[in-house]
Amino acid sequence: xxxxxxxxxxxxxxxxxxxxxxxxxxxxxxxxxxxxxxxxxxxxxxxxxxxxxxxxxxxxxxxxxxxxxxxxxxxxxxxxxxxxxxxxxxxxxxxxxxxxxxxxxxxxxxxxxxxxxxxxxxxxxxxxxxxxxxxxxxxxxxxxxxxxxxxxxxxxxxxxxxxxxxxxxxxxx
Numbered sequence: 391x392x393x394x395x396x397x398x399x400x401x402x403x404x405x406x407x408x409x410x411x412x413x414x415x416x417x418x419x420x421x422x423x424x425x426x427x428x429x430x431x432x433x434x435x436x437x438x439x440x441x442x443x444x445x446x447x448x449x450x451x452x453x454x455x456x457x458x459x460x461x462x463x464x465x466x467x468x469x470x471x472x473x474x475x476x477x478x479x480x481x482x483x484x485x486x487x488x489x490x491x492x493x494x495x496x497x498x499x500x501x502x503x504x505x506x507x508x509x510x511x512x513x514x515x516x517x518x519x520x521x522x523x524x525x526x527x528x529x530x531x532x533x534x535x536x537x538x539x540x541x542x543x544x545x546x547x548x549x550x551x552x553x554x555x556x557x558x559x560x561x562x563x
Contacts, residue, residue: 443467 413421437457442450444462474482507526511519 412418441457441459443466444459444464446461446463446465449461471482474480474485504526507522511523511526
C-alpha cells in the first residue's frame with residue numbers, strides 16, 4: 391500500500407473569494423416589509439371585529455376611529471346570551487354544540503381521508519395520480535366550505551335568526 395500526498399498551497403484570507411450567503415440586506419428588508427403589510431391586511435379586520443364586539447352598538451361603525459377603544463363593555467355578549475335563551479329562538483349552547491360537532495367531524499374526517507390519500511399518492515406511482523390529487527384537494531375544500539355555510543346557505547343571508555328572520559325552530563312553508 392502506498393500513500394499519496396497532495397501538496398496544496400495555503401489560501402490566505404486575502405485570496406479567498408468573498409461570497410455573501412443568502413439574500414442581500416436590502417432584499418431581506420423588502421421581504422420583511424411585504425410580509426408585514428400582508429400580515430396587517432389579514433389581521434386588521436379580525437382585530438377590528440374583536441375591538442368592535444366590546445363597543446356599544448352605535449359606535450361600532452366609526453371607521454378607522456373604531457380601532458381606538460373608548461367605552462368597552464360586555465353588553466353585546468350578554469345580549470347574545472339573553473337573546474338566544476328560549477325555546478322560540480333556540481339556546482346558545484345548542485348552536486355552539488352544533489358548531490363544535492360539525493367542526494370536529496370535518497377535521498377528523500379530513501385527517502382520516504387525506505392521510506390515506508396522502509399515503510397512496512406518496513408511495514404508489516400510477517396513471518392519473520395527479521388528477522386524483524387535484525380532486526382530493528378541491529373536494530376537501532368544497533366539503534369544508536359547504537359544511538361551514540349550513541348546506542350552502544349562509545345563516546345571515548336571510549331566513550336565519552341572525553338576520554332577524556324566522557327562528558330556526560319555526561316551520562317553513
